[in-house]
Amino acid sequence: MRPFLTAEWRYLVMLNYEVDPDVLRPLVPRGTELDTWQGRTFASMVGFRFLDTRVRGLSVPFHRHFDEVNLRFYVRHRGPEGWRRGVVFVKELVPRLAIASVARVLYNEPYVALPMRHVVEMTGAEAGAPGRLEYAWKAGGRWQHLAATTRGAPRASEPGSEAEFITEHYWGYTxxxxxxxxEYRVEHPRWSVWEVDNTALDIDVEGLYGARFVPFLRGQPSSAFVADGSAVAVYPGTRLSPGEGPPPAAETPRAA
Known part of the structure; x- marks a missing residue:
């Protein structure tokens, strides 16, 4: 099957928060269930660069390179080959209205278009020099951001580690x-990750994601790291068969 979208996802700042599973259960799509690591349930704030974006092999002028910031959590679905580990997005922020509109129409993904900007200072970071990343967006009349400073050189995530759990999901569910x-498949090689010294999350949690996330995203992250990223391919979505798994407890919120 030919990919619907190809791109490079680079310099992924990943701030990971342990969340009460009862907060996430109403958002779990039909046919999937919450995925956990060592019995803990996570949601992640992720910011990254979306580069050389092509749809069906064609680039769209002024829409090839942009930032994305999203809040996501982790689910799994039993496929013919066994468990498929995937992500569900609570909301995805991008700077272009056309990108948000297409994603919402084709995938019903909760995209929102906002002014965005970034700082990428990673010269020498592959060799171990300190690096700095910041992804910012303007909402509610002010700039908000997430940021991290890297330490050392990137290394492959350890098998069974929290970093592996967060980064190695290859399916999306909506x-x-x-x-x-x-359900759609996302293809990419295994990512390496940097450790981080400092992180920041300045965000109107309630305004963007609702009051249910306030107690978790206003605290310190359980873990944080930066993934180097890679080329990715996103394949066309297919519907799960009716009756696969119980229905969600409530309708997934629509992006404003």
């Missing part, structure tokens, strides 16, 4: 307007 669920 609740549909009729209560069903779409």
């Amino acid at each position: 609740a549909q307007r009729d209560g069903g669920c779409a």
Whole structure:
């Protein structure tokens, strides 16, 4: 099958927060269940560069390179080959209205278009020099951001580690307007990660994600790291068969 979208995802700042599973269960798409690491349930704030973006092999002028910031959590679905580990997005921020509109129409993904900017200071970071990354967006009349400073050279995540759990998900799941669920495959090589010395998250949690996330995202992250990223391929979505798993407890919120 030919990919629907190809791109490079680079310099992923990943701030990971342990979240009460009861907060996430109403958002779990039909046919999936929450995925956990050592019995703990996580949501991640992720910011990264979306580069050389092509749809069906074609680049769209002024839409090849942009930032994305998202809040995501982790689910799994039993496929023919065994468990498929994937992500669900609570909300995805991008700077272009056309990108947000296409993603919402085709995948029902909760994209929102906002002014965005970034700082990428990673010269020498592959060899161990300190690096600095910041992804910012303007909402509610002010700039908000997430940021991290890297330490040392990137290394492959250890098998069974929290970093492996966060980075090695290769499926996306999206609740549909009729209560069903779409599944799509994301293909990329295994990522290496930098350790970080400092992180920052300045965000209007309630305004962006709702009051349920306030107690978790206003605290310190359980872990944080920066993934180097790679070329990725996103394949067309398919619907899970009706009746696969219990329905979600409530409808997934629509992006404003």
